[in-house]
Amino acid sequence: MKRLNKKEWKKTTKYIAGSAGAVSLAVASCVAGITGSTDVTKYDKEYLAGDDKASDTDATTVMNTDELADTLAENVNMTEKDVDKDETVYVFAKANGDVDNILVNETLKNRDKSDKIEDTTDLKDIVNVKGDETFTQNGNKITWDAAGNEISYQGTTDKELPVSVKATYYLDGNEISPEDLAGKSGKVKIRLDYTSNETVTKEVNGKDEDISVPFVAVSGMVLGNNFKNIQVTNGKYLTQGESNIVVGYAIPGLDDGVKDAAADLDTEIPEYVEVSADVTDFSLDMTVTLLVNGSEMNFSGGVDLTDLDKLTDSLSSAGDQLADGSGELSDGATQVSDGAGTLADKMGDLTSGAGSLKAGMESLSSSSGDLSNGVSVINQSAQAIAAGVNTLDTAVNTKMTEEEQAAVAKQAASQVSASVEAQFAAGTDTYNYIYNSAVNNYTTSMSNATDQIAQAYINSDAYTAFYNAALSSKAMEYATENAPKLMQAYNLDYQTAFNQAYNGALQNAELQAGVAASVQGAFKQMAQQTTTSLAEGGKAAIGQSVVDACKSAATQAASQAAGQAAVQGAETAKATIASQIEATQANGYSLVSGANALAQGTSTLAGSIPALKNGISQLVSGANALASGAGQLKDGAVTLADGASQVADGAGTLNESLVTLNNEAIKKMISAYNGDVKDSVERLQAAMEAATEYDSFGGKPDNTAGVTKFIIKTAAIAAE
Structure with missing residues (x-):
C-alpha cells in the first residue's frame, strides 16, 4: 500500500477500485477514504502522443494544482492488484461537464515474456507510448510484436461514458452559465450530479430486469481565499494555506429498490455533491473526478435470505399454533365450566362416601405396622443417596491441585511439540511460506507505522467532524423513535x-462511547492500509529468524494452549457436572438439594409413624364430621361453577383476539417481507453482481483479467 506525496502525484496517476462488500460499506469507505488498487506510471510520451490536440489533452494538467493533488491523494488509499490489462480513461470536459475528448491508456502485462500479445479494443488512433513495439490489426483484434516486453499504448474514443458528470452553477439562487459566472460576486452554489449510463440484465425474483451498474465517484476542487463560509453536502473541505480544498463523494447507479434496501440498513447513499460559499470575483481552476466501478468489491454468493425465510416460516407457524392453542384453551375452559357444574351435582354423594371412608380408615389402622417397617427401609435408603450425592457435589466443586494441572498439561504439551517440529522442518510448506513471506514483507514490517498514523487521524479535525456527524445521526435516530x-x-x-x-x-x-469506538475503528482501518518506505537488506537472515521465532512461538503457544485446553477441559467437565446436579428443576429442587430434602423428609416421615396411628383414629372421627360439612361444600361447588363459566367466556374472547392478531398482523407482516422487502434485497444483490462484472471501457478479450478507472477533468472558469 502506498501513500502519494505531492511530487509523486505529479508523476503517477492512481485510480480507485472500490472494495466495499455491500452498499453500506461502500458509503462508509467514501467517508473514511476509498480503498483502491494498481497504479499506472505517467510518461510524458503517453500524454503528448497523438495529434495536434496534445495541448488540450495534456494530462500533466490533470493535477497541476498542488493542494488538490495532495488532498485527493490523502483521501484515496492505494493497494496493488494483479491484472492482465490495466486501463485508465482520461476525460477532458467543459466546465458544465460536457465531454470534449477522451484519451485512454492501456497497459498489457507480459508475465510470460511472450513474443506476441493479443488484445481486443475499439480505440482509434492507437500509438505505443512506452516503447517501439508495433502491432497488426484485424477489426477489433490487434496483435503486438511484444518481444517479451510489457505494452503500454494509447488511443481515443467517442463512445459514451458509463457515468456522466453534470456541473450546474447558481448565483444568488439563480442558475447561471459558467462563462457568465466568471468574475461575479455573491452567494455561489456548485452542484455535481452523477448519472450511471451502464445497465445489465439480471434475474430479480425470478424474472429478468435491467439493473444499473453502480459506480463510486470522488470529486475534488480547489477554492481560493475569495471563497468564504464554505459548506459541502456529501463531502468535506480542508483549509491549506490560502486555499480551501473540497472533496465530495457519490455512488451513482443504484435504483430506488436498492436505495430502499440500503435505507433499511440505516445507510444513506449520496448521489450528488454540492458546494456553496460567499464568493468575490468568482473563478475556479477546475474540478477533478476519480470514477470507478465496483469491480474490486469482495462480493460472492450474494445476500443469503435463508435465515430470513426460516424466520418468517417459523413466525407463520407460531402464529397459527398460537391461534389454535387459544382455541384449545377456550374449549378446555368450557369443559372446566361443565365439570364444575357436574361437581356441584355430585356433592350429594359425598355424605354416603364418608361412611365408606370410616371403614377404610379402620382397615388402614390394622395395617399401620407394615407401613412403619416400610418407611424405615425407605428412610435408610434416602440417607445413603443423600450422602453419595453430597460426596459427588464436593468432588466436582473442588479445583484441581497444581500438581494435577501440571501433569495434565505436560501430557498434552508433549503430544503437540513433536507435531509443531515436523510442521516447521526445512522444505515443508509451512517453512517455505513463512520464510518467503518474511523475505517479501520484511521491508513492509520495518516501516509499519500504523499506530502513529491512526493516532494522527484520530487527533485530526476530520475525526471530530466524523464523530460529531455520527453522534448526531445516532441521536436523531433515538429522538425519532422516542x-x-x-x-x-x-x-x-x-x-x-x-x-x-x-x-x-x-x-x-x-x-458516545459506541460512536467513538466505531469512528476510531474506521480511522484505524485507514491507518492499517497506509505504509511507506520499505527498507531493503537482511532478507535471508530475517526469513530464517522469523521461521525460528514462529516455530518457537508456535511450539510454546501450542504446548501452552494444549495444556491449558486439557486442564480447562477437565475443569469444564467437573463444572458441567456440578451445574447439572446443582441446577434447580421446575419442582424447585436440584439433585443435591432434592436428595437432602428426601433424606430429611423420610426421616421426618419415620418419626411421624406413631402419630400416624393416632391420626388414623382421628380420621375416623373426622369422616363423620365430613358428612355434615358436605352440604356446605356443595354450596361452594355451585359458586365454583359460576366462576368457571366466566373463565370460559374470557378464554373465548382471548381466542378471538389471537386469531385476529394472526390474520391481521403476523400474516400481513410475512406477506410484506415476501413482497417489497425481499425484492429490495434481491435488487441490492443484483446491483452488486453487476458492479463486479464491469472491468473494461475500451474493450478486452473475454479470458483477460482487467480493471478500469476514469479521471474526469473539467475546464477552468476565469474572467477574460
Whole structure:
C-alpha cells in the first residue's frame, strides 16, 4: 500500500477500485477514504502522443494544482492488484461537464515474456507510448510484436461514458452559465450530479430486469481565499494555506429498490455533491473526478435470505399454533365450566362416601405396622443417596491441585511439540511460506507505522467532524423513535419532544462511547492500509529468524494452549457436572438439594409413624364430621361453577383476539417481507453482481483479467 506525496502525484496517476462488500460499506469507505488498487506510471510520451490536440489533452494538467493533488491523494488509499490489462480513461470536459475528448491508456502485462500479445479494443488512433513495439490489426483484434516486453499504448474514443458528470452553477439562487459566472460576486452554489449510463440484465425474483451498474465517484476542487463560509453536502473541505480544498463523494447507479434496501440498513447513499460559499470575483481552476466501478468489491454468493425465510416460516407457524392453542384453551375452559357444574351435582354423594371412608380408615389402622417397617427401609435408603450425592457435589466443586494441572498439561504439551517440529522442518510448506513471506514483507514490517498514523487521524479535525456527524445521526435516530413517547408522557409538542430526546441522546455516555469506538475503528482501518518506505537488506537472515521465532512461538503457544485446553477441559467437565446436579428443576429442587430434602423428609416421615396411628383414629372421627360439612361444600361447588363459566367466556374472547392478531398482523407482516422487502434485497444483490462484472471501457478479450478507472477533468472558469 502506498501513500502519494505531492511530487509523486505529479508523476503517477492512481485510480480507485472500490472494495466495499455491500452498499453500506461502500458509503462508509467514501467517508473514511476509498480503498483502491494498481497504479499506472505517467510518461510524458503517453500524454503528448497523438495529434495536434496534445495541448488540450495534456494530462500533466490533470493535477497541476498542488493542494488538490495532495488532498485527493490523502483521501484515496492505494493497494496493488494483479491484472492482465490495466486501463485508465482520461476525460477532458467543459466546465458544465460536457465531454470534449477522451484519451485512454492501456497497459498489457507480459508475465510470460511472450513474443506476441493479443488484445481486443475499439480505440482509434492507437500509438505505443512506452516503447517501439508495433502491432497488426484485424477489426477489433490487434496483435503486438511484444518481444517479451510489457505494452503500454494509447488511443481515443467517442463512445459514451458509463457515468456522466453534470456541473450546474447558481448565483444568488439563480442558475447561471459558467462563462457568465466568471468574475461575479455573491452567494455561489456548485452542484455535481452523477448519472450511471451502464445497465445489465439480471434475474430479480425470478424474472429478468435491467439493473444499473453502480459506480463510486470522488470529486475534488480547489477554492481560493475569495471563497468564504464554505459548506459541502456529501463531502468535506480542508483549509491549506490560502486555499480551501473540497472533496465530495457519490455512488451513482443504484435504483430506488436498492436505495430502499440500503435505507433499511440505516445507510444513506449520496448521489450528488454540492458546494456553496460567499464568493468575490468568482473563478475556479477546475474540478477533478476519480470514477470507478465496483469491480474490486469482495462480493460472492450474494445476500443469503435463508435465515430470513426460516424466520418468517417459523413466525407463520407460531402464529397459527398460537391461534389454535387459544382455541384449545377456550374449549378446555368450557369443559372446566361443565365439570364444575357436574361437581356441584355430585356433592350429594359425598355424605354416603364418608361412611365408606370410616371403614377404610379402620382397615388402614390394622395395617399401620407394615407401613412403619416400610418407611424405615425407605428412610435408610434416602440417607445413603443423600450422602453419595453430597460426596459427588464436593468432588466436582473442588479445583484441581497444581500438581494435577501440571501433569495434565505436560501430557498434552508433549503430544503437540513433536507435531509443531515436523510442521516447521526445512522444505515443508509451512517453512517455505513463512520464510518467503518474511523475505517479501520484511521491508513492509520495518516501516509499519500504523499506530502513529491512526493516532494522527484520530487527533485530526476530520475525526471530530466524523464523530460529531455520527453522534448526531445516532441521536436523531433515538429522538425519532422516542419523541412520540415523550409527547404522550409529558404532553409535549413533537418538536419539543424531539429536541429533548435528541439532546439527551447527545449526552448519553454509552452512545458516545459506541460512536467513538466505531469512528476510531474506521480511522484505524485507514491507518492499517497506509505504509511507506520499505527498507531493503537482511532478507535471508530475517526469513530464517522469523521461521525460528514462529516455530518457537508456535511450539510454546501450542504446548501452552494444549495444556491449558486439557486442564480447562477437565475443569469444564467437573463444572458441567456440578451445574447439572446443582441446577434447580421446575419442582424447585436440584439433585443435591432434592436428595437432602428426601433424606430429611423420610426421616421426618419415620418419626411421624406413631402419630400416624393416632391420626388414623382421628380420621375416623373426622369422616363423620365430613358428612355434615358436605352440604356446605356443595354450596361452594355451585359458586365454583359460576366462576368457571366466566373463565370460559374470557378464554373465548382471548381466542378471538389471537386469531385476529394472526390474520391481521403476523400474516400481513410475512406477506410484506415476501413482497417489497425481499425484492429490495434481491435488487441490492443484483446491483452488486453487476458492479463486479464491469472491468473494461475500451474493450478486452473475454479470458483477460482487467480493471478500469476514469479521471474526469473539467475546464477552468476565469474572467477574460
